[in-house]
Amino acid sequence: MTPEVLIERRGRAGVIVLNRPRALNALTHGMVLAVAAALDAWEHDESVATVVLTGAGERGLCAGGDIVAIHRAATTGDPGDAEAFWRDEYRLNARIARYPKPYVALMDGIVMGGGVGLSAHGGVRVVTERTRLAMPETGIGFVPDVGGTYLLSRTPGELGTHLALTAGSAGAGDALLCGLADHHVPADRLAALLDDLATHDVPTALARHAEAAPAAPLAEQRAWIDACYGAATAEEVVERLLAVGDTAAKEAADRITGNSPTAVKATLAALRRARALGSLEAVLDQEYRSSCAALRTPDLAEGIRAQVIDKDRAPHWRPVTLEAVTDQDIERYFAPLGEGELRLAR
Numbered sequence: 001m002t003p004e005v006l007i008e009r010r011g012r013a014g015v016i017v018l019n020r021p022r023a024l025n026a027l028t029h030g031m032v033l034a035v036a037a038a039l040d041a042w043e044h045d046e047s048v049a050t051v052v053l054t055g056a057g058e059r060g061l062c063a064g065g066d067i068v069a070i071h072r073a074a075t076t077g078d079p080g081d082a083e084a085f086w087r088d089e090y091r092l093n094a095r096i097a098r099y100p101k102p103y104v105a106l107m108d109g110i111v112m113g114g115g116v117g118l119s120a121h122g123g124v125r126v127v128t129e130r131t132r133l134a135m136p137e138t139g140i141g142f143v144p145d146v147g148g149t150y151l152l153s154r155t156p157g158e159l160g161t162h163l164a165l166t167a168g169s170a171g172a173g174d175a176l177l178c179g180l181a182d183h184h185v186p187a188d189r190l191a192a193l194l195d196d197l198a199t200h201d202v203p204t205a206l207a208r209h210a211e212a213a214p215a216a217p218l219a220e221q222r223a224w225i226d227a228c229y230g231a232a233t234a235e236e237v238v239e240r241l242l243a244v245g246d247t248a249a250k251e252a253a254d255r256i257t258g259n260s261p262t263a264v265k266a267t268l269a270a271l272r273r274a275r276a277l278g279s280l281e282a283v284l285d286q287e288y289r290s291s292c293a294a295l296r297t298p299d300l301a302e303g304i305r306a307q308v309i310d311k312d313r314a315p316h317w318r319p320v321t322l323e324a325v326t327d328q329d330i331e332r333y334f335a336p337l338g339e340g341e342l343r344l345a346r
Contacts (some may be wrong), residue, residue: 064113119147
C-alpha cells in the first residue's frame with residue numbers, strides 16, 4: 001500500500017511529502033499523525049537543519065481535510081472520529097507555529113483548509129504563480145479552523161473577513177499582502193529550491209530563487225473591503241457591499257448570501273473573538289468548540305453533500321437567510337465543552 005505521507009532525508013533537510021495526489025493530498029488522521037511523528041523525530045536530530053513540506057502531484061499542496069469522513073460523522077451522529085482528528089490536527093498546527101527549526105512550506109497550487117493549517121503557520125511560506133489559497137468553510141456550512149480565524153483576523157484591515165465570509169481564494173500576490181506567505185518562487189524553480197535547501201541554509205537557498213511578488217488584486221479593493229466588512233453584523237456587511245456600486249463588491253455580496261447563513265454569522269463572530277484572543281493556541285481552543293458544534297448543525301452535512309458528494313452545488317441551508325439566524329444559534333459555536341475542551345492555551 002502506498003504511504004499517504006513520504007518522510008525523506010535530503011542532505012541537511014527533512015522533507016515531508018503529502019502523498020495522496022488523486023485526492024489533492026486531502027488530510028486523513030493518519031497523515032496528521034505521520035507529520036507530527038516526523039517533527040518529533042527531527043526536532044532533536046542535529047543532522048536535520050531544515051524541515052520542508054510539499055505535496056505530491058501537480059495540482060496542489062493540500063485541498064484540506066478529508067471532509068467525506070466529516071460528513072460521515074455529521075450524518076451518523078457519532079462525532080468521535082472527527083473530534084479525535086481535529087484534536088490531533090489542531091495540536092499539530094500549534095506545533096508547526098512553535099517549531100524550533102526552520103519549517104519551509106512550499107504552497108504551490110491549491111492550498112485550502114487543513115492545507116493552510118499545515119503551511120501558513122510555518123516560519124517560511126513559499127507561494128508560486130499557481131497558488132490558490134483559501135479557507136472555503138462557509139461554503140460547506142463550517143467555520144474556518146486549523147488556526148484559520150487566527151490568521152485571517154490578523155490580515156491588514158478587513159481582508160481576512162472578506163476571504164472568510166465569501167469563501168474566496170487568494171493568489172500569490174494576495175497571500176503575501178495578507179501575511180499568509182513570505183516569498184514568491186516560480187513553480188518551475190521549486191525543485192531547484194528544494195535541492196538548495198538540502199545543501200544550504202534557508203536564506204541562501206531562497207536568495208537564489210525568490211522573485212518579486214506578483215500583483216495583489218485585493219490591494220485595489222481595500223477601501224471598500226475595509227468599509228463594508230467593518231460593519232457590526234453580516235446583514236449590514238451585505239447591505240454595504242450592495243451599496244458600493246462596484247461589480248466586485250456585488251459579487252462578494254452574492255457569494256456571502258449563497259453560503260451557509262449560519263456559518264457566515266458564526267465565522268464573523270469567530271473572527272471578531274479571535275482578534276481579542278492573545279495566542280494561536282487560544283484561538284485553536286475556540287475553533288475546536290466551533291468545529292464540534294458544527295457537527296450538530298444541519299448545514300455542515302448538507303454543504304458537504306452539495307459540494308463534494310452529490311456535487312449539485314445546490315445546498316438547502318437551514319435557516320435560509322442571515323436574518324433568520326438567531327444570536328442563540330451563534331452562541332452554541334462558542335459554548336464550553338467541559339471535560340472535552342482542547343486546552344492548548346495554558
